[in-house]
Structures are given as structure tokens and as C-alpha cells.
Amino acid sequence: MRKVFAVLDIETLTDARLAFDIAWILYDSKGNELERSNFLVSEIMETPFAPILIRRDSFMKDKADFYMDGIAFDSFAIASLVDIAGIFNGLAETYNAQLVMCAYNAKFDYSVLNDNMQAYYGMDFFDSNVEVVDIMTMALATICDTNKYVRWCNVNGLVTEKGNVKTSAEAVYAYLMRNAEYEEAHHALQDCKIESEILFKARKYRKKHHKQFATPVFRCEEWQKVQARNH
Numbered sequence: 351m352r353k354v355f356a357v358l359d360i361e362t363l364t365d366a367r368l369a370f371d372i373a374w375i376l377y378d379s380k381g382n383e384l385e386r387s388n389f390l391v392s393e394i395m396e397t398p399f400a401p402i403l404i405r406r407d408s409f410m411k412d413k414a415d416f417y418m419d420g421i422a423f424d425s426f427a428i429a430s431l432v433d434i435a436g437i438f439n440g441l442a443e444t445y446n447a448q449l450v451m452c453a454y455n456a457k458f459d460y461s462v463l464n465d466n467m468q469a470y471y472g473m474d475f476f477d478s479n480v481e482v483v484d485i486m487t488m489a490l491a492t493i494c495d496t497n498k499y500v501r502w503c504n505v506n507g508l509v510t511e512k513g514n515v516k517t518s519a520e521a522v523y524a525y526l527m528r529n530a531e532y533e534e535a536h537h538a539l540q541d542c543k544i545e546s547e548i549l550f551k552a553r554k555y556r557k558k559h560h561k562q563f564a565t566p567v568f569r570c571e572e573w574q575k576v577q578a579r580n581h
Contacts, residue, residue: 351447352447354384357376359373359374368391370390370417373541386539387427391430393430413536448481451476454485454545455564457484457564457565486517488552488553489548491572492551492552497579522548
């Protein structure tokens with residue numbers, strides 16, 4: 351059965367692990383875009399407290415105006431979490447294909463959406479037959495596992511306080527673009543775009559990797575191999 355790849359990203363009220371911005375871009379196996387979707391979650395965004403919650407959140411507060419303006423000017427589709435899940439899982443039937451959910455640090459997106467759905471509706475967000483791929487694991491096993499990547503990160507200051515080479519989506523995309531100043535937008539749809547670039551670049555390596563979540567990253571074999579190149 352052919353596969354379609356949905357590169358998915360969410361933005362959350364991090365303090366409460368509540369997803370309020372969900373997006374994905376769907377591709378065929380050759381990397382051709384089939385469609386894209388972006389929703390705000392009505393269970394959060396249609397409450398009068400939404401602006402307060404976003405502005406108070408430690409991570410999202412600087413992005414509150416982006417979302418509030420988008421709502422005011424109808425730039426976003428707003429739907430319930432259960433309807434968003436139905437649209438996402440329905441992609442398998444629409445395209446008569448195996449649906450593969452791909453995300454950078456996929457365990458976060460996967461667990462948050464399932465946990466939120468369980469809290470609201472007592473069911474999982476993802477159907478059991480949806481395959482899950484962690485783009486981070488793929489990137490670690492391919493793009494990052496080179497002396498060239500490690501050298502570039504060191505030269506451009508993409509190293510943590512503990513001396514580890516950075517391997518976030520932002521760092522990997524910065525390397526691909528050769529732009530050390532690149533910063534993620536941290537809006538779901540925009541971040542789907544950069545994660546898609548990483549996914550299909552990593553797939554070109556045709557290198558086997560462990561199909562596992564890269565969380566916690568320091569326990570991931572692929573991450574350890576990258577850091578070993580730096581010492």
C-alpha cells in the first residue's frame with residue numbers, strides 16, 4: 351500500500367500542555383505536496399480566556415497578537431479537537447493510502463494530542479493504524495551524523511552550555527539553509543514547512559535508522575553518535 355506523509359506540528363500552552371494550534375502538510379512519497387491544513391482548537395480559542403491564557407504562557411506570550419489578529423480577521427479555521435482528529439485520520443481513506451504522521455520530536459505532538467483528546471472526549475486523537483515517524487531521529491541518523499554538520503555548528507555557535515551540538519529542528523534547518531541566524535516562527539503551519547524540508551532531505555540519505563521516539567534525546571543512540579563526533 352502506498353504511503354502519504356503528514357508532517358504535523360502543534361503549538362501549545364506549554365505550562366498546561368494544551369494544544370491550540372494544529373497544522374499539517376500532506377505529501378506523497380516523492381515529496382510532492384498534496385494539501386495543507388491549519389486549525390485553531392475551539393475548546394481553547396473560543397473561550398473568553400484565550401487571550402489571557404496565551405499572553406500569560408511562558409513560551410507563547412510574545413505570539414498572542416499573531417493569533418488574536420488572525421482570529422479577528424478570520425485568517426484561521428477554528429474547529430473542535432474531535433473534528434480536527436476526524437479530518438486528519440480521514441486522510442488515509444481520502445487518499446487510499448497508509449497515513450504516516452511525521453513530526454520533529456514526535457513523541458511530544460503524539461502524546462499531547464492523545465492526552466488532550468482523552469481529557470475532552472475519552473479517546474485518542476490518532477487512529478491505531480496511523481504510522482508515526484520521528485523526524486528528529488531521522489535527522490540525527492543522517493544530516494547530523496557527519497563531521498561537516500558538527501564543524502558547522504561549532505563554528506557558528508550552535509552548541510549548548512554543556513558543549514553538545516544542537517540538534518533541534520531550528521538548528522538542523524539553519525544548517526541546511528547555511529543561515530546560523532535562522533529562528534523558528536513557532537507557528538504550527540510555518541514550522542511544518544521547515545520540518546518537511548528536514549524530512550525529505552533525511553530520506554534522500556536512504557540510511558536505516560531506528561523507528562523510535564528521540565525522547566529523552568540524550569538517551570537516543572543517534573544523538574549520542576552525533577555528540578561523539580564533537581569530542
